[in-house]
Amino acid sequence: MNTSVDNDAVYVTKQGGVATLWLNRPAKRNAITNQMWQAIGDRVNGLREDTDVRLLILRGVGDHFCAGADIHGLAEMSLREYHEANQYADQSLATFPMPTIAFITGSCIGGGAELASCCDLRIAAEGSKYGITPARLGIIYPAYALERVTRLIGPSATKQLLFTGDIIEANEALRMGLINELLPLDAAENRLEGLVSTLLERSLLTQVGTKEMVEQIADAGQVSDSLNERWHDIIDTAADMHEGIAAFADKRKPSFSWRPTQAGASDR
Numbered sequence: 001m002n003t004s005v006d007n008d009a010v011y012v013t014k015q016g017g018v019a020t021l022w023l024n025r026p027a028k029r030n031a032i033t034n035q036m037w038q039a040i041g042d043r044v045n046g047l048r049e050d051t052d053v054r055l056l057i058l059r060g061v062g063d064h065f066c067a068g069a070d071i072h073g074l075a076e077m078s079l080r081e082y083h084e085a086n087q088y089a090d091q092s093l094a095t096f097p098m099p100t101i102a103f104i105t106g107s108c109i110g111g112g113a114e115l116a117s118c119c120d121l122r123i124a125a126e127g128s129k130y131g132i133t134p135a136r137l138g139i140i141y142p143a144y145a146l147e148r149v150t151r152l153i154g155p156s157a158t159k160q161l162l163f164t165g166d167i168i169e170a171n172e173a174l175r176m177g178l179i180n181e182l183l184p185l186d187a188a189e190n191r192l193e194g195l196v197s198t199l200l201e202r203s204l205l206t207q208v209g210t211k212e213m214v215e216q217i218a219d220a221g222q223v224s225d226s227l228n229e230r231w232h233d234i235i236d237t238a239a240d241m242h243e244g245i246a247a248f249a250d251k252r253k254p255s256f257s258w259r260p261t262q263a264g265a266s267d268r
Contacts, residue, residue: 010039012047017054018196019047026062029107031070034082040089040115044096051261055199056096057192058119059103068110068133083142086111090145093118097260099199099207103192104128104179109167113178114145117152120211122178123192125185130173135165151218153177205240205258234258 013020021043023030032040047053060066069086093100093115102119109131116122132149134141141149141162150158157176161168174182183191199207209231213223235241238258247254 008039009033009036010043012043014050014053017052017200018057019050019053019055020057020059021047023058023060023066026060026064028070029064029067030060030062030112031067032111033070034077034085036070037085037089037111041085041092044089044092048096051259054098054204055196056098056100057103057196058093058100058115060105062106064106065102065104065108065128066112066115067107068112071137079139086114086142087144090114090118090142094148097208097211098204099211101192101195103188105185105188108173109133113149114142117145117149117178121195122180123188123195124170124173124179124182125188126170126182127185128170128173128182129167130170130178131165131167132161133165133167135163149178201253203240203244203254203256203258204260205234205238205256208260209234 009024011022011024013022021040023032023036025031044056047056099121100119102116102122104116104122104124105128107129108116109129110133113130113132132141146158146162153176170179170182173179181191213227213231216223216227240256240258243256244254
């Protein structure tokens with residue numbers, strides 16, 4: 001993929017249906033300024049309108065994913081103002097309808113852990129470190145981010161991370177469920193490439209529908225009848241199921257064609 005760096009602190013590259021959103025402050029371990037929170041939301045929302053994008057990857061330029069919020073910026077505004085920009089980025093990424101992957105190297109702290117938890121999957125390199133550290137600053141983690149990390153790793157592990165503000169090793173993050181896979185750096189890059197190839201081969205209908213249903217289960221405990229019926233209607237009018245069955249019978253790879261705009265799927 002194209003990894004050329006421009007002057008923007010947040011920028012997007014695209015190749016073959018895959019968009020990669022880059023955090024680009026490597027000298028600051030990609031710590032996020034208030035302007036960067038706004039830019040993250042803008043870039044992600046812009047990708048919603050791009051019908052060629054099937055998958056979004058989030059990663060950092062250089063050796064680190066994200067060391068969290070820029071502390072100097074926090075001192076320049078009220079916590080309420082900061083949360084407005086933060087929530088804009090958070091919700092834009094968390095509700096992005098296509099599959100999302102965080103690729104984590106180095107630091108994944110505070111706001112970095114928040115962004116990673118907004119993604120559907122988290123692939124990490126050995127040596128990466130994790131922490132959620134508001135207890136070191138005398139603030140409270142945003143409620144929307146706290147809800148998500150609690151659903152991801154459970155109440156007890158969330159309390160441990162938030163009460164202590166400790167920085168934990170990647171093996172502990174894997175044990176907690178904060179990341180999905182942990183590999184040496186080169187192997188992690190190869191795994192990301194292989195996972196992307198697999199996801200692009202599979203039915204986007206299945207991925208988008210499953211994502212929406214799983215999110216509703218996490219929020220409400222079950223899939224509503226209306227959402228279930230809507231996706232049944234989409235399946236009935238789309239070509240993917242027929243193509244999948246035909247490809248299975250013909251012992252070939254399927255060529256799935258469904259895109260959200262074709263069936264009127266909502267962006268949630």
